[in-house]
Amino acid sequence: MSQALLYSKAPCSLKAIANTTCPAGVKPDDYEASLLSTNPRIANAGSTVVPLRPTILTAGGPQRATNMHRIQSCSVEQQRVLSDLSLYAGGTATLGLASLLWDTKIPDIVGDLNTFGGNGMGAAVAKSSPVLSAIAEYDEALKYYEDLANHRAAPRTLKAAKERVERAFEYMNRQFNRAALPYLNNSEFKMRKAQTVTGKEVWESIPVRDNADVIKLEKFTKAGRILGPGMVAFDGYLRANKVYHMRKENHTQWKREAFIQSGAFGAGIAAGVVIGATIGITPVGIVIALVAGGIAGVTIDRIAQTGLGHLHDLLF
Amino acid sequence: MLTITDILAIVISLAVLLMLLSYLILRLTLTRNIKKAATKSPDFWYDSDHYLGFVNTAFLALACAAPFIKRFKNYDQRMPTNIDIRANAKQIEVLFSYILIISVYTLVLCCLIYYPTDYFGWIEWEF
Numbered sequence: 339m340s341q342a343l344l345y346s347k348a349p350c351s352l353k354a355i356a357n358t359t360c361p362a363g364v365k366p367d368d369y370e371a372s373l374l375s376t377n378p379r380i381a382n383a384g385s386t387v388v389p390l391r392p393t394i395l396t397a398g399g400p401q402r403a404t405n406m407h408r409i410q411s412c413s414v415e416q417q418r419v420l421s422d423l424s425l426y427a428g429g430t431a432t433l434g435l436a437s438l439l440w441d442t443k444i445p446d447i448v449g450d451l452n453t454f455g456g457n458g459m460g461a462a463v464a465k466s467s468p469v470l471s472a473i474a475e476y477d478e479a480l481k482y483y484e485d486l487a488n489h490r491a492a493p494r495t496l497k498a499a500k501e502r503v504e505r506a507f508e509y510m511n512r513q514f515n516r517a518a519l520p521y522l523n524n525s526e527f528k529m530r531k532a533q534t535v536t537g538k539e540v541w542e543s544i545p546v547r548d549n550a551d552v553i554k555l556e557k558f559t560k561a562g563r564i565l566g567p568g569m570v571a572f573d574g575y576l577r578a579n580k581v582y583h584m585r586k587e588n589h590t591q592w593k594r595e596a597f598i599q600s601g602a603f604g605a606g607i608a609a610g611v612v613i614g615a616t617i618g619i620t621p622v623g624i625v626i627a628l629v630a631g632g633i634a635g636v637t638i639d640r641i642a643q644t645g646l647g648h649l650h651d652l653l654f
Numbered sequence: 655m656l657t658i659t660d661i662l663a664i665v666i667s668l669a670v671l672l673m674l675l676s677y678l679i680l681r682l683t684l685t686r687n688i689k690k691a692a693t694k695s696p697d698f699w700y701d702s703d704h705y706l707g708f709v710n711t712a713f714l715a716l717a718c719a720a721p722f723i724k725r726f727k728n729y730d731q732r733m734p735t736n737i738d739i740r741a742n743a744k745q746i747e748v749l750f751s752y753i754l755i756i757s758v759y760t761l762v763l764c765c766l767i768y769y770p771t772d773y774f775g776w777i778e779w780e781f
Contacts, residue, residue: 601667601670601671601674602670604670604674605670605673605674605761608673608674608677608712608758609673609758609761609762611708611709611712612712612715612716612754612755612758613758613762614712615709615712615713615716616712616716618728619713619716619723619726619728619729620723620726620728621726621727621728634762637765638758638761638762638765641666641761641764641765641768642666642670642761644663644666644768645662645663645665645666645667645670645764646663646666646667646670648659648660648662648663649663649664649666649667652660652663652664
């Protein structure tokens with residue numbers, strides 16, 4: 339039996355999902371019934387499947403249960419990491435990346451770090467993994483291109499930078515596919531196609547083979563924020579989202595949380611940058627500076643949370 | 655009576671406030687001024703290492719507060735070498751550079767005090 343997790347982009351019915359993902363040689367009615375049995379929270383085939391909640395797809399073979407509750411019990415923020423990435427880069431690449439990160443043991447280290455710390459660690463580990471270095475190279479090429487575009491560089495320079503971005507993207511994709519090939523070959527049933535931001539067509543659902551994959555994905559949801567500098571904004575969003583949900587649920591501590599998170603977010607980033615810059619400018623080097631800046635950013639983020647929380651208790 | 659936690663909380667909050675304020679002010683004043691001065695060089699923007707934005711504000715603040723960093727080779731690679739940053743900065747910008755650097759290292763010092771005192775259980779001592 340093979341299984342996959344599908345995060346739908348917009349609310350839709352289970353019947354619609356069943357129609358698009360039904361494997362060859364299986365009756366649609368049987369497939370629909372099997373989907374209902376593996377997704378007990380969905381009452382019937384006409385029920386709406388909401389975004390940010392995974393639908394478990396099953397196909398073929400005897401019903402050997404893979405323990406999916408670890409993924410299902412993740413918070414909305416964690417589910418969003420998987421959902422966004424599967425829609426952005428495709429399900430296979432998501433599991434490929436989760437698997438790679440699992441091998442590097444990064445999730446154990448950065449499970450609860452903020453973005454800056456994650457980036458620092460990522461930069462250090464990127465040196466030792468071809469896939470991560472491909473991501474870093476793409477990131478760097480993209481930043482270089484954006485810098486040039488922002489400052490109205492000459493068309494020839496811009497064209498050369500654009501070509502460099504495209505080459506880096508192709509290289510990154512090749513590395514991704516190479517790493518994700520075992521997962522791609524093992525998927526038995528049709529998976530829904532999606533278009534990424536780069537205009538490429540990919541499979542949207544995340545193939546899951548066994549419990550080990552589930553654990554990798556669960557860890558990945560916690561470490562998924564290390565993917566690039568753009569995720570700093572994502573980190574800020576997650577903090578804002580946490581406060582928003584506390585406010586919505588009339589939690590008594592929501593004002594305190596807003597006070598803490600707003601200060602600590604900026605403090606962590608600014609302190610990480612300053613300390614990284616101090617070390618980076620010395621002969622020690624930029625990689626150690628990034629790691630040290632990351633660690634300092636995380637530590638100061640935490641101590642700022644403690645200090646601001648205590649100050650809030652003293653004042654109010 | 656104030657405990658060590660209370661004192662640390664006040665110091666940390668002040669340092670966070672001053673750090674964020676000075677960083678913002680330096681980004682809006684010092685970085686812009688240096689950018690204007692640096693763009694006089696015709697091929698300046700074709701080198702992305704010399705991009706002057708949020709991150710480079712930290713380098714500029716360091717260059718203002720500690721001019722001896724010019725001795726390091728990495729400084730030449732990161733910063734525009736054709737201008738003297740300290741000489742181009744106004745007095746108030748130099749002051750905010752000092753505030754930024756001091757507040758960041760105050761936070762580091764607070765970490766060095768907080769975690770050991772918390773570990774040994776001295777955090778609730780009163781003064």
